[in-house]
Amino acid sequence: MSEILAALxxxxxxxxxxxxxDWMVRRKREPWVLLAHAAVVLALSQLALGHVASPWVLxxxxxxxxxxAVKTHLARPxxxxxxxxxxxxxxxxxGVALLAxxxxxxxxxxxxxxxxxxxxxYMLLAAGLILATRAGGVAVGLLMRAQAAEDPPARGLPKGGTTIGYLERGLIFILILSGQPEATGFLIAAKSILRFGAVSEDRAASEYVIIGTLASFGLAIATALAVQHLATGLPPLEIPGPTP
Known part of the structure; x- marks a missing residue:
């Protein structure tokens, strides 16, 4: 079952x-865009499992x-x-992994x-890294949207904050899976020092940074721990040493 979970x-x-x-996300109300995305999901699921015509994948x-479709037409963004x-x-x-x-x-x-x-x-590690960085970025961005609307942060480099978020979540994911979770504390300390001068005199900016940082770190840690748990059901990842 763990192999199926990793692949899917x-x-x-x-x-x-x-x-x-982004254009596909914005135009999800158009039926052909929704169908195109579902076709991508189908093709990738078939490829990941090595099944072409399985009714479970369909x-x-x-x-x-x-x-x-429900999210696009009924849910509030x-x-x-x-x-x-x-x-x-x-x-x-x-459900698919349990039933098939x-x-x-x-x-x-x-x-x-x-x-x-x-x-x-390898599939599980790649999935975890994508979810920690990209999915985590979407979640943090949505969380911070309300705060940014009320008190917009100072402008920095274009997409600088997004890139920093990808890097910090990716590093946390790698550190935890490599058996060095304590090193995440150094990342928090380094980010705090680098941000200190910009936010020390601005309470709103300080709270904005703290909320975003804790959310970003928390999502990365949770994803890494989930991957660690799922990996216990998979064959061990063995990296062969150099041939003498």
Whole structure:
């Protein structure tokens, strides 16, 4: 089951956060845009599992389409809608893994030689990194939108804050999975020092930075811990040493 979760999580992460540009998100009310996104979900899920005509994969794509349609037409845009949408997608992925536990074993990739046994592990790591950085960025951005509207922060480099967020969440994800969670404290300290001069005299700016930082770090840590938990059900990731 863990292999199925790893494969479908990667397909979902790539479809929703790498291959869904802003124009597609804005035009989701157009049926052809919604169908195009569902087709991407279907193709990536088929590729990740090594199944072309599985009814479970077709059903997953159909449910993804339905969830997105409900969110687009009925939900009010914001953080709550985003979290509910993602929770629904993850619930569908978990449901498929539970109801069709042989999807991985009957797929193309299960027949690969033994040296490819860690493929699901790589899929899970890639999915976790995308979710920590890109999905985390969307969530933090939605959280901070209200604060920015009430008291806009000082302007910096174009997309500078977004890039910093990607980097810090990616570093936290890597540090935790490499067995160095205590190093995240140094990131918090470094960011606090670098931001001190800009926000020390501005209470609103200080609170804005603190809220954004804690949310960003918290999402990255939660994602890394979830990946660690799921990885316990996968073959160990073995990196061969140099050949003598």
């Amino acid at each position: 999580l990667l397909a979902h992460a790539v479809a929703d956060f790498l291959l869904q540009p 059903g997953l794509a159909a449910l993804h389409l339905a969830i997105d 914001g953080l709550a809608a985003f979290l509910a949408d993602q929770a629904a997608h993850l619930a569908v992925i978990l 536990p042989d999807l991985w074993e009957t797929g193309l990739w299960a027949a690969l030689p033994e040296r490819f046994a860690a493929l699901p592990h």
